[in-house]
Amino acid sequence: MIRRLLIANRGEIALRIIRACRELEIETVAVYSEADRRAPHVAAADRALAIGPAPAAESYLSIPRLLDAARASGADAVHPGYGFLAENAAFAAACEQATLTFVGPPSRVIATMGSKIDARRAMHAAGVPIVPGDTPDDQTDAGLRRAVERVGLPAIVKPSAGGGGKGMRRVRQADEIADAVQAARREATAAFGNGTLYVERLVERPRHVEVQVFADNHGGVRHLFERECSVQRRHQKIIEESPSPGLTPALRDRMTSAAVHAARAVGYRNAGTLEFLVDGSGDDARFYCLEMNTRLQVEHPVTEQVTGLDLVRAQLLVASGEPLPWSEAVTQRGHAVEARVYAEDPSQGFVPQAGPLLLYREPQRPGLRIDSGVVEGGEVSVYYDPMMAKVIASGETREIAIARLIAGLRDFPVLGIRTNIPFLLRILEHPRFRSGTVDTGFLDGEGAALAGEPEMEMPSFVRAALEFATESRIPTESRTPNPEPRESWDPWTRLQSWRA
């Protein structure tokens, strides 16, 4: 069993891992950059080591510094969390070489799944559906026409060398093929100096649904159902839930079986996620594997809430060589919805916010879980991801979970920096979200205007509270000669601004 775990991460996920370790009586070692000296994850761990300056490249992303810290602290295992080095095959390999238990899959699996081409090939070989696509050897008009016919309509023709949407042409009918191929080739040549074209099936209004899988070292592989993640902005997930409101039981069976099959085929270990695009609805909807995430996901709590399992605990047990810790059938019970609270200003193009958390009070109520990495009086720094907290609501039904999440967010004051909470509330109240029919294009299309909606004018009673609070501060904070507070009946008001 793991004895002492180094957590190569920060923020809420480091705290989440520390909590699981406490229950398993595993000692924890936090690492921190200069910017995080006073961060909550440093205070919560049993030991903490400074690993470098604030920029992540010189601290949380530095493999030599992390290995040095592991050696210096006597850790026998490393948990990478998510982000940073979590899907870096070289880091996993370096841990393996240093005989540190890496809490995740073997480095070769990370390497395979990290390469789009290799992952596509591995999934295809395992019989898992992937988005049909082809870069034909015959790049003539006729050769590309045959490629479009093989892939099927609607299709998208795009530069093989491409990126950023340049030169992409949609083809919905056969008589559009010739024009699309020629235009795409012209633009590809102009933009990339290479006219080679790739043809892919166009999935219109897809949903993003992923399946959580878990594998141990003894041949045990199982799935923990799905998470619906279609509420995204520029590929950044914002709201996730389980079960997906868009899957029928038959479709769920097909997708979870495919995910287990894929995990088995690539020799997967520990927690992983198969991401799928879902095309259409009902039992016969098609689904395509996009990629496999070889780590714990940010949104793992929704799975924990509906299955009642602790995924980090299971990760630590499996990494220690134990079999999957669930002997009975795992079921999906009720519904869970997670909203990610970001330090960003949706009304200003989502520019990240940094600064002091003057006031930060997490709501507490039954059915509401908050995984966070910040505290009141702390600071959101410019150096790292702006996600501050995840608010996860559960209930017997989707409606109850959503209502609970809305009530929780309305009761979550964060002052000192802007957050996306007002934006989250507008999404949760939107009819498309409520009806469970959001696709991945929603927030970049129909829902884009939700970001720019004007904030409410300050109501008179809010103004009254502001004025009262400001006046109460006069005795200690103002340099005016009047030493007497105007409303001094509450001694705590005065005590608040004393400095010891």
Next chain:
Amino acid sequence: MGDPMPVTRIGAGVYRVEHDGRREIVYVAGSPGERWAFWNGHVFRDRGQPTAAEPASRPRAGVVHPLTAPMPATVMKLLVMPGSVVRKGDTVIVLEAMKMELPIRAPADATVAAVHCREGELVQPDTVLIELK
């Protein structure tokens, strides 16, 4: 102003306001220059009264107009030097904060009067980065 609204402090930064027969809970933080309040999922930011010292919102000919950092950030790219002529909307500086690039653009056609930062430098909010005239 209407009826007076009794306010009671019920905790650190938490106030109860009686209004229209209802009791509203309002959270307050900040200093008189920049006050924040929260009520029922809504955030209000009150920057106090604008003072004469605040810069004009758009540059006028001959008047020096500072461009400031909107947040703590690192100067990633400095694209102008003193004397550079810029057009409205030109990116003059690229800041980096929280793994995101943040372009600072010229608010109007202008000439760069002075540069007060260098690439790689960490700047605080409201630091004057360059001056335009």
